[in-house]
Amino acid sequence: MAGPPGAVIRTHALTKYYGTARGIVDVDLEVHAAETFGFLGQNGAGKSTTIRLLLDLIRPTSGSAEVLGLDAHRDRLAIDRRVAYLPGELALYGDLTGTQTLEYLGNLRGRPDRAYRAELVARLELDPSRPIKSLSRGNKQKVGLVAAFQDRPELLILDEPTSGLDPFVQLEFERLAGEARSDGRTVFISSHILPEVERMCDRVGIIREGRLVAVESIATLKARAVQRLEIDFAGPVDAAAFAGVENVREVSLTDGTLRCTVVGSVDGLLKRAAAREVVRIRTIETSLEEIFLAYYGEGEGEGAGHAAA
Amino acid sequence: MLLRSLFGKTLRDLRWPTFWAGAAVFLLAFYFTYAFPTYSSAFNLQELLDKIPPAMKALIGGQLMDVSTVNGFLNIELFPFMLPAILGGYAIAQGSGLTAGEESRGTIDVLLSYPVSRRSLVVQKAVAATLAVIVVAVAVWLGAVLGAGASNSAVDAGDIAAGLVLATLLALDVGALALAIAGWRGNRSGAAGIAAAVLVVSYFINALAPLIDTIDSIKQVSIFYWYLEGDPLRHGLALGDAAVLAAVAVVLFAAALVLFDRRNLAA
Numbered sequence: 030m031a032g033p034p035g036a037v038i039r040t041h042a043l044t045k046y047y048g049t050a051r052g053i054v055d056v057d058l059e060v061h062a063a064e065t066f067g068f069l070g071q072n073g074a075g076k077s078t079t080i081r082l083l084l085d086l087i088r089p090t091s092g093s094a095e096v097l098g099l100d101a102h103r104d105r106l107a108i109d110r111r112v113a114y115l116p117g118e119l120a121l122y123g124d125l126t127g128t129q130t131l132e133y134l135g136n137l138r139g140r141p142d143r144a145y146r147a148e149l150v151a152r153l154e155l156d157p158s159r160p161i162k163s164l165s166r167g168n169k170q171k172v173g174l175v176a177a178f179q180d181r182p183e184l185l186i187l188d189e190p191t192s193g194l195d196p197f198v199q200l201e202f203e204r205l206a207g208e209a210r211s212d213g214r215t216v217f218i219s220s221h222i223l224p225e226v227e228r229m230c231d232r233v234g235i236i237r238e239g240r241l242v243a244v245e246s247i248a249t250l251k252a253r254a255v256q257r258l259e260i261d262f263a264g265p266v267d268a269a270a271f272a273g274v275e276n277v278r279e280v281s282l283t284d285g286t287l288r289c290t291v292v293g294s295v296d297g298l299l300k301r302a303a304a305r306e307v308v309r310i311r312t313i314e315t316s317l318e319e320i321f322l323a324y325y326g327e328g329e330g331e332g333a334g335h336a337a338a
Numbered sequence: 339m340l341l342r343s344l345f346g347k348t349l350r351d352l353r354w355p356t357f358w359a360g361a362a363v364f365l366l367a368f369y370f371t372y373a374f375p376t377y378s379s380a381f382n383l384q385e386l387l388d389k390i391p392p393a394m395k396a397l398i399g400g401q402l403m404d405v406s407t408v409n410g411f412l413n414i415e416l417f418p419f420m421l422p423a424i425l426g427g428y429a430i431a432q433g434s435g436l437t438a439g440e441e442s443r444g445t446i447d448v449l450l451s452y453p454v455s456r457r458s459l460v461v462q463k464a465v466a467a468t469l470a471v472i473v474v475a476v477a478v479w480l481g482a483v484l485g486a487g488a489s490n491s492a493v494d495a496g497d498i499a500a501g502l503v504l505a506t507l508l509a510l511d512v513g514a515l516a517l518a519i520a521g522w523r524g525n526r527s528g529a530a531g532i533a534a535a536v537l538v539v540s541y542f543i544n545a546l547a548p549l550i551d552t553i554d555s556i557k558q559v560s561i562f563y564w565y566l567e568g569d570p571l572r573h574g575l576a577l578g579d580a581a582v583l584a585a586v587a588v589v590l591f592a593a594a595l596v597l598f599d600r601r602n603l604a605a
Contacts, residue, residue: 120444
């Protein structure tokens with residue numbers, strides 16, 4: 030693999046404004062070789078802008094980007110021979126069938142491996158004989174996934190790859206991404222779904238309002254994960270008994286139900302609760318916003334310190 | 339297999355539109371030359387034409403008023419406006435969509451993530467579209483020559499070809515203009531509209547030049563002037579005129595390459 034080892038994607042103060050509208054601001058991103066990197070952020074946070082800058086589809090206002098050690102703009106052709114991209118809003122040629130689409134795109138890269146393509150088509154249970162215009166969103170997405178994987182690229186850049194996929198296909202996709210990683214290839218996945226990123230990725234970068242606010246290993250992220258819990262007690266309890274418990278925040282108590290937020294381990298809370306009669310525990314799925322709040326809620330400013338992590 | 343390359347894919351996209359446009363102009367040209375003897379004998383065309391006021395005459399074909407031959411007849415009926423409108427319109431329709439069509443459909447993201455440079459994309463697509471315009475022009479020639487043969491009319495096929503070479507270059511001028519504007523702004527309908535307006539304004543500048551002195555002094559800016567001034571249907575191909583029209587196409591095409599290469603592509 031060419032380029033400096035360890036940096037498959039590297040951006041320096043990458044900034045993009047659309048007129049006066051903010052795209053991304055001062056993004057310093059580094060993705061290592063052979064890792065699966067999750068790029069997490071809400072819609073409009075700047076995920077697609079970053080990706081389209083990496084692919085030279087749009088040009089930065091300032092800053093620069095390198096892919097595989099090559100300049101994203103100047104060396105685009107050399108990069109595109111080795112990188113596959115699945116756009117967030119995938120559009121294909123409606124009049125071509127799946128097979129024709131995959132043949133055409135494979136030819137553009139110049140080294141179609143039809144046997145491997147057939148294997149991918151079978152694994153994703155895609156019917157490649159139908160014209161693209163007759164396919165559902167999920168089936169079209171399968172064509173895009175086969176197109177991205179069929180050339181066995183060194184780097185896969187996948188923008189919201191699982192949108193529209195049913196659970197079976199999603200699982201198969203996660204296996205494919207896992208195999209790519211085992212082969213030593215790098216996978217860059219953007220997503221707004223935290224559990225998906227947790228399952229697949231080694232590290233995650235969080236982008237918020239155009240700025241990269243944190244880059245963490247999944248293990249660190251999990252340690253800092255925010256959970257919201259509701260505990261119903263049989264008898265009367267005192268909210269004060271739970272204030273000050275390790276990792277527990279935002280405690281409230283109504284009608285024997287305790288509501289609180291836990292950052293990191295829930296051990297302290299459970300041990301304190303166990304002294305009383307617990308009827309039921311509910312966990313409420315953590316939203317991205319809460320993860321961001323966890324980052325911001327500790328007085329770490331803009332979180333720039335995490336970006337270099 | 340047309341799906342081997344971007345060039346082949348573009349030819350594939352153009353095959354049916356080009357077939358139908360070619361079939362339509364073949365029938366049109368065939369009709370004119372086949373019906374020429376009937377027109378000629380049913381009306382005394384030359385006499386009618388001589389009665390037309392000069393202003394009107396200018397609009398339908400300048401001073402080229404000779405309907406005693408097939409070439410002279412086509413010089414009035416087909417070549418002054420109808421043919422450039424058809425060929426130019428076809429070139430505009432295709433030229434405006436070569437890049438902007440992929441942008442508006444959103445397929446440009448996938449396409450340009452493959453090792454195809456933006457300049458190569460424009461070249462491959464423009465060459466394919468140029469071939470399509472040439473096919474349509476050849477269909478006109480075939481229709482005219484075969485129609486004349488079917489009605490036993492004398493025709494100078496070489497001079498018709500000369501007229502078609504110039505008409506094709508004129509069409510490529512406006513097609514390249516549409517391509518350049520679409521490459522610059524990414525807006526297909528806007529590019530097509532501006533190019534069509536340039537075609538029409540060009541026509542009127544040349545048509546009104548004999549009547550209005552101020553227009554006459556600027557007639558060289560009209561591509562129609564270079565298309566018609568040598569009277570190609572009767573005097574053959576003037577290489578100088580062809581060179582001017584070709585140069586305009588080359589300059590606009592070069593502009594298209596640069597403008598598309600620099601743009602932020604629509605998401």
